Amino acid sequence: MTVLVYTRHSITCTKQDDRNWRRCDCPKWHEYMHNGHQVRKTAKTRSWETASKKARELETRIEAGESPEKAAPITVKDAITKYLEAKAAEGLQPTSLVKPRGMMARLQAWCDSKKLVYLRDVKADHLHDWRNSWEFGKNPDGTLSPSWKIHWAVAKSLFTHGYRLGWVPTNEADKLKGFKTRSRQVQPFTKDQMSTILAAVPKCEWTSDTSQRIRAFILLMRWSGLAIRDASCLKRTALDDKNRIHTHRAKTKTDVFVPLPESVADALRALPKAHAEYFFWDAETKSATIPVEYRRLLDKVFETAGVEGTSHRFRHTFACEMLIAGMPLETVSKLLGHKSIAVTEKHYAAWVPERQIKLETAVKSAWQTMELPR
Numbered sequence: 001m002t003v004l005v006y007t008r009h010s011i012t013c014t015k016q017d018d019r020n021w022r023r024c025d026c027p028k029w030h031e032y033m034h035n036g037h038q039v040r041k042t043a044k045t046r047s048w049e050t051a052s053k054k055a056r057e058l059e060t061r062i063e064a065g066e067s068p069e070k071a072a073p074i075t076v077k078d079a080i081t082k083y084l085e086a087k088a089a090e091g092l093q094p095t096s097l098v099k100p101r102g103m104m105a106r107l108q109a110w111c112d113s114k115k116l117v118y119l120r121d122v123k124a125d126h127l128h129d130w131r132n133s134w135e136f137g138k139n140p141d142g143t144l145s146p147s148w149k150i151h152w153a154v155a156k157s158l159f160t161h162g163y164r165l166g167w168v169p170t171n172e173a174d175k176l177k178g179f180k181t182r183s184r185q186v187q188p189f190t191k192d193q194m195s196t197i198l199a200a201v202p203k204c205e206w207t208s209d210t211s212q213r214i215r216a217f218i219l220l221m222r223w224s225g226l227a228i229r230d231a232s233c234l235k236r237t238a239l240d241d242k243n244r245i246h247t248h249r250a251k252t253k254t255d256v257f258v259p260l261p262e263s264v265a266d267a268l269r270a271l272p273k274a275h276a277e278y279f280f281w282d283a284e285t286k287s288a289t290i291p292v293e294y295r296r297l298l299d300k301v302f303e304t305a306g307v308e309g310t311s312h313r314f315r316h317t318f319a320c321e322m323l324i325a326g327m328p329l330e331t332v333s334k335l336l337g338h339k340s341i342a343v344t345e346k347h348y349a350a351w352v353p354e355r356q357i358k359l360e361t362a363v364k365s366a367w368q369t370m371e372l373p374r
């Protein structure tokens with residue numbers, strides 16, 4: 001059983017007499033015998049190559065006893081169109097379709113370049129090659145930025161969708177591993193930067209109450225590792241007489257218990273009592289706006305100090321200094337109120353080697369007092 005490909009030229013085509021001419025843009029057709037009848041049908045393409053692929057598909061189906069009238073397998077192009085339609089029907093924000101659209105366009109272009117017409121012909125190996133051609137961002141240490149993971153998830157969902165709807169017999173994308181990515185490593189403040197920041201507070205031309213409050217706020221964030229929301233909403237009752245603070249992390253809903261240096265605890269106790277319940281509120285404060293307000297105040301400090309900063313860097317400073325001092329990652333993770341150590345590792349992995357070097361140096365210096373084996 002052979003399915004022939006031929007060209008049906010348009011009346012303006014110069015190759016009208018040669019139905020085997022492949023290189024013009026005229027529609028390509030299929031011709032074959034079925035149940036004793038000659039059948040001529042459009043191949044629904046203007047590419048000879050695509051028509052040939054479809055012809056081989058058709059042969060296989062006819063030989064397997066399937067009706068040639070039966071729907072052909074879904075093409076990559078149709079699969080993408082239907083998938084994006086289904087996405088749009090989910091009622092998502094229009095902006096959340098930007099990434100899927102972009103990713104599908106990339107996939108289509110790649111499949112075209114590899115002459116892959118049908119979705120079911122796109123195998124895990126192909127997807128592997130395709131991913132290797134990606135050029136998303138990398139971190140300075142060579143690890144992949146999280147955008148790799150995000151883009152793969154978007155690409156994969158086409159195949160998951162197709163598999164679920166029976167367009168393809170297997171989920172080829174599911175056979176590939178995800179990417180190991182890493183968020184940009186955090187940057188703590190140096191000791192010099194911390195001094196410069198604290199020295200800038202009195203230069204911000206605030207009332208002495210505000211200056212006092214901001215100074216205590218900075219010290220609290222640096223020495224507790226609290227995030228700005230938790231620090232700005234710290235209750236007076238959260239500080240006990242042993243200089244420990246006990247808080248509930250708003251983001252991860254975990255309890256955090258951290259001892260503060262005495263001077264920091266005293267700075268908190270010395271704050272003017274503008275609000276009966278909270279250290280950093282006054283009578284008009286609303287909880288939703290307080291982190292915004294403190295972020296703005298801190299920006300002013302950073303600007304005055306000439307230090308590029310964000311409130312989160314105080315928290316990073318707390319964590320990194322602890323790691324460098326040799327504290328185990330597990331403990332730092334608990335102090336930060338992270339839900340899992342994986343989160344801590346993701347952000348602070350770069351600071352662990354520094355801790356390792358410190359540990360090694362300590363071991364080696366201890367050797368100096370020992371008699372080593374020869």
Ligand SMILES: [Zn+2]
Nearest residue numbers: 009013024026
């Ligand atoms: Zn032609």
